[in-house]
Amino acid sequence: MPERGLLIVLSGPSGVGKGTVRKAIFESPDNDFEYSVSMTTRQKRPGEVEGVDYYYRTREEFEALIAEGKMLEYAEYVGNYYGTPLDYVNQTLDEGKDVFLEIEVQGAKKVKEQVPDGVFIFLTPPDLTELKSRIVGRGTDQLDVIEKRMEIAKKEIEMMTLYDYAVVNDSVPLAVEKIKQIIKSEHLRVDRVIDSYLKMLKEL
Numbered sequence: 621m622p623e624r625g626l627l628i629v630l631s632g633p634s635g636v637g638k639g640t641v642r643k644a645i646f647e648s649p650d651n652d653f654e655y656s657v658s659m660t661t662r663q664k665r666p667g668e669v670e671g672v673d674y675y676y677r678t679r680e681e682f683e684a685l686i687a688e689g690k691m692l693e694y695a696e697y698v699g700n701y702y703g704t705p706l707d708y709v710n711q712t713l714d715e716g717k718d719v720f721l722e723i724e725v726q727g728a729k730k731v732k733e734q735v736p737d738g739v740f741i742f743l744t745p746p747d748l749t750e751l752k753s754r755i756v757g758r759g760t761d762q763l764d765v766i767e768k769r770m771e772i773a774k775k776e777i778e779m780m781t782l783y784d785y786a787v788v789n790d791s792v793p794l795a796v797e798k799i800k801q802i803i804k805s806e807h808l809r810v811d812r813v814i815d816s817y818l819k820m821l822k823e824l
């Protein structure tokens with residue numbers, strides 16, 4: 621059986637650029653992470669595609685999957701459910717591939733409880749003014765939702781202590797490079813590679 625893959629969790633406040641950085645990682649030609657497509661009850665935005673951006677489900681369907689234990693984690697965010705389907709993550713890690721989640725902080729906290737040996741990366745904004753202008757600039761939210769997102773963001777930044785790494789999203793290509801370097805280093809950690817060395821010694 622191949623060595624189990626790494627579970628990589630990218631999180632951080634809404635509007636910091638998680639989606640943008642994640643897309644840039646997956647567009648790079650040398651990417652070898654598997655993206656776990658999330659499930660949501662929010663409306664599909666123009667240009668989004670079922671099974672690519674999200675799996676779009678009704679609240680009833682989503683709640684049924686929660687009840688069946690089919691979600692690794694889920695959270696309610698600005699009135700909608702968002703969650704990570706469990707089977708895909710387990711199967712892909714078992715195949716020895718690294719699985720990449722891009723999720724908000726409540727969900728990341730739940731993943732940390734269940735998969736403590738995952739790699740938890742917190743994407744931070746250069747500052748709060750820049751964060752607000754990114755949310756406004758994205759143009760997907762009404763003013764009341766923007767205010768809600770900013771309030772949530774302040775609390776989210778306090779949760780940074782749960783993470784292994786903090787990456788400032790000042791420039792997308794730089795943030796992408798830092799994340800790739802983090803994962804490369806994680807693969808070299810002695811506690812991750814020790815089993816294969818011990819096995820090799822036994823076979824001598």
Ligand SMILES: Nc1nc2c(ncn2[C@@H]2O[C@H](COP(=O)(O)OP(=O)(O)O)[C@@H](O)[C@H]2O)c(=O)[nH]1
Pocket residue numbers: 633634635638639658659662693694695697702703704722723724725726727728
């Ligand atoms: N807990 C959790 N959060 C998710 C998941 N998928 C996406 N999110 C987060 O939900 C939040 C809202 O996502 P979305 O409505 O697409 O807006 P946007 O990412 O802010 O443009 C973002 O912070 C996402 O990172 C998931 O599977 N679980």
Ligand SMILES: Nc1ncnc2c1ncn2[C@@H]1O[C@H](COP(=O)(O)OP(=O)(O)O)[C@@H](O)[C@H]1O
Pocket residue numbers: 632633634635636637638639640641754755757758789790791792
């Ligand atoms: N490094 C960056 N510099 C400037 N703007 C950025 C940067 N990263 C993302 N953005 C912009 O900020 C907005 C929010 O990004 P998005 O990826 O939707 O955030 P999140 O997924 O964290 O909610 C988008 O308009 C995006 O183009």
